[in-house]
Every structure is written in C-alpha cells, then in structure tokens.
Amino acid sequence: MINVQNLTYSYPNQRDETIKNLNFTIAKGEIYGFLGPSGAGKSTTQKLLIRLLSGFSGNIQVLGRLLKNWDNSYYNHIGVGFELPNHYAKLTGLENLQLFASFYEKQPTNLMALLDRVGLADAAHKKTQDYSKGMKMRLNFIRALVHDPEILFFDEPTSGLDPTNARIIKDIIRELKQHGKTIFLTTHNMHDADELCDRVAFITQGSIQAEGAPKELKRQFGKPLLQVEYMNQGTHSKEFELSNLGKNQEFLELLNDFPILNMHSKEASLDEVFIALTGQKLILTDV
Ligand SMILES: Nc1ncnc2c1ncn2[C@@H]1O[C@H](COP(=O)(O)OP(=O)(O)O)[C@@H](O)[C@H]1O
Numbered sequence: 001m002i003n004v005q006n007l008t009y010s011y012p013n014q015r016d017e018t019i020k021n022l023n024f025t026i027a028k029g030e031i032y033g034f035l036g037p038s039g040a041g042k043s044t045t046q047k048l049l050i051r052l053l054s055g056f057s058g059n060i061q062v063l064g065r066l067l068k069n070w071d072n073s074y075y076n077h078i079g080v081g082f083e084l085p086n087h088y089a090k091l092t093g094l095e096n097l098q099l100f101a102s103f104y105e106k107q108p109t110n111l112m113a114l115l116d117r118v119g120l121a122d123a124a125h126k127k128t129q130d131y132s133k134g135m136k137m138r139l140n141f142i143r144a145l146v147h148d149p150e151i152l153f154f155d156e157p158t159s160g161l162d163p164t165n166a167r168i169i170k171d172i173i174r175e176l177k178q179h180g181k182t183i184f185l186t187t188h189n190m191h192d193a194d195e196l197c198d199r200v201a202f203i204t205q206g207s208i209q210a211e212g213a214p215k216e217l218k219r220q221f222g223k224p225l226l227q228v229e230y231m232n233q234g235t236h237s238k239e240f241e242l243s244n245l246g247k248n249q250e251f252l253e254l255l256n257d258f259p260i261l262n263m264h265s266k267e268a269s270l271d272e273v274f275i276a277l278t279g280q281k282l283i284l285t286d287v
C-alpha cells in the first residue's frame with residue numbers, strides 16, 4: 001500500500017536534513033508504527049506521506065502510484081489524524097464532521113455512530129469551543145474516519161489522553177485493522193507501539209535504526225530477566241538474566257542459601273530494546 005524509497009527531506013531554510021534516506025514498505029491491513037523520541041522526524045514523515053510537505057528527494061508510492069502522480073483524489077483514499085486538534089469552534093461536533101465529510105466524494109459513514117463510538121454522542125450538538133481537550137482529541141481522531149478511507153495516518157493518537165480514552169482509541173485502531181485498513185502511526189509511547197503495531201521502525205534523528213515486529217525485536221535484542229524475591233533478615237529482590245541461569249553462581253548460591261518467596265520472569269520491554277539499538281531513550285527527561 002505504501003512504499004518509501006530513499007526519502008530525504010530538509011525544511012526550507014534548514015541546512016541539515018530532518019529526514020535521512022528512509023526506506024520502508026507497509027502492506028495492506030498492516031499497522032506500521034514509527035517509534036521515536038520527540039524531534040526524531042515522525043510528524044515530518046507523516047506530513048510528507050500525506051502531501052502536506054513537498055520538495056523531498058526519493059520516492060513515495062501509495063496504492064501503486066507515485067505521490068507526484070496523484071491528484072487531489074488522493075485524499076479520498078487516506079484519512080489523517082493530526083497531532084493537535086483543530087476544529088471550527090462555532091460549529092458543533094456533528095457539524096464539524098459533516099463539514100469535513102463534505103470534502104470527499106464518498107457518502108459519509110454514520111457520523112452519529114462514530115461520535116457514539118468515542119463517547120461524544122451526547123455532545124454531538126454542542127459547539128466544539130465548549131469541548132474539553134480530551135473531547136477535542138477524540139473528535140479529531142474520528143474526523144479521519146468520516147469518508148471510510150483505506151489508509152489511515154495517525155500522529156500520536158493517544159498522546160495526552162487519559163487511560164480510558166486512550167483505550168477507546170486503541171480499540172478502534174485495532175478494529176480498523178480487522179476491517180482491512182492499512183495504518184501508519186507515530187508514537188513515542190512504547191506500550192502503544194508494542195500493543196498495536198505489526199511492525200515498528202525505531203526512528204532517531206531522521207533515520208530508521210531498526211525495524212521489525214515488536215515481539216521479534218524483543219526476542220532478538222532484549223534480555224529477559226528473572227526476578228527473585230528471597231528472605232535474608234527481611235525481604236530482598238534481585239534480577240538475573242534468564243540465559244545461562246543454571247551456570248549463574250550468584251543465582252545458584254541464592255537458591256541454596258535463602259528461602260525463596262517468589263520468582264517471576266520478565267520479558268524485555270520495547271523501551272530497553274530501543275535504548276540498546278539506538279543509544280537513546282524514548283522519553284527525553286530533563287533531570
Ligand atoms: N516547520 C519546521 N521548520 C523547521 N524545522 C522543523 C519544522 N517542523 C519541525 N522541524 C524540526 O524537524 C525535526 C523533526 O520534527 P518532527 O517531525 O516534528 O519530530 P517528531 O514528530 O518525531 O517529534 C525537529 O528537529 C523539529 O524541530
């Protein structure tokens with residue numbers, strides 16, 4: 001559905017390349033994630049894919065056609081969720097969706113059902129200026145779906161949402177996949193990437209550092225651990241790498257010398273794999 005070759009891009013008036021020689025393909029029905037810290041180039045890539053930015057080098061092919069050979073009918077095939085919601089404040093939620101749907105050739109899907117799906121049915125006739133931030137974000141998300149497009153682009157779809165609303169959005173993304181939609185999403189949230197994506201690309205500083213199924217990446221590059229709780233004048237906890245446990249003297253001595261309270265194996269997290277492969281953290285904290 002999407003095929004990107006040697007994609008490179010610099011913003012006008014910027015010397016350095018923001019996007020550096022990206023290569024990836026996304027198959028029909030796949031959820032493909034761009035996982036990376038803030039400033040990595042995720043939104044820029046999405047903007048290039050949806051033709052909001054132009055002037056790149058390399059090739060972007062969508063639905064078998066180069067982006068430059070698409071006319072505006074391209075937008076009938078794609079739905080876009082931007083990172084920050086922008087709605088017409090004086091229009092109601094439903095009117096915002098109706099207006100948006102009118103831009104497309106296809107008859108809109110059942111807009112009230114969409115609103116209902118994200119808990120906005122009761123607010124359908126309320127002006128969006130009176131919506132809370134979370135409500136605006138949910139409206140923003142379903143706006144991408146009004147024309148039932150085959151391909152969806154979601155930029156940080158759960159960012160800033162509380163767990164309940166994030167869950168609703170993630171469930172819808174999975175339902176879209178079940179209906180055969182192809183989905184490109186960006187996130188700096190490793191849980192979302194792990195939970196949703198068939199494949200993820202780790203992106204830092206405009207480059208893809210690794211790519212694969214989350215499970216596979218964790219298996220290949222993560223170190224599963226065994227966490228052991230034991231008694232030694234109080235409760236203690238220690239972690240051991242699962243590999244070669246039988247030859248791990250410290251572990252064997254612990255087994256012999258102290259009463260064990262419990263043991264749990266812990267899968268490597270995508271977070272750890274990300275750090276191992278890119279040398280960077282996903283969440284940049286200023287400590
Ligand atoms: N309009 C712009 N002009 C110049 N530089 C920009 C512009 N938008 C983003 N950038 C820069 O491009 C880099 C990537 O940004 P972005 O794609 O938004 O990253 P991400 O979405 O991964 O957080 C950042 O260094 C950012 O400052």
Ligand SMILES: [Mg+2]
Nearest residue numbers: 042043044083
């Ligand atoms: Mg972004």
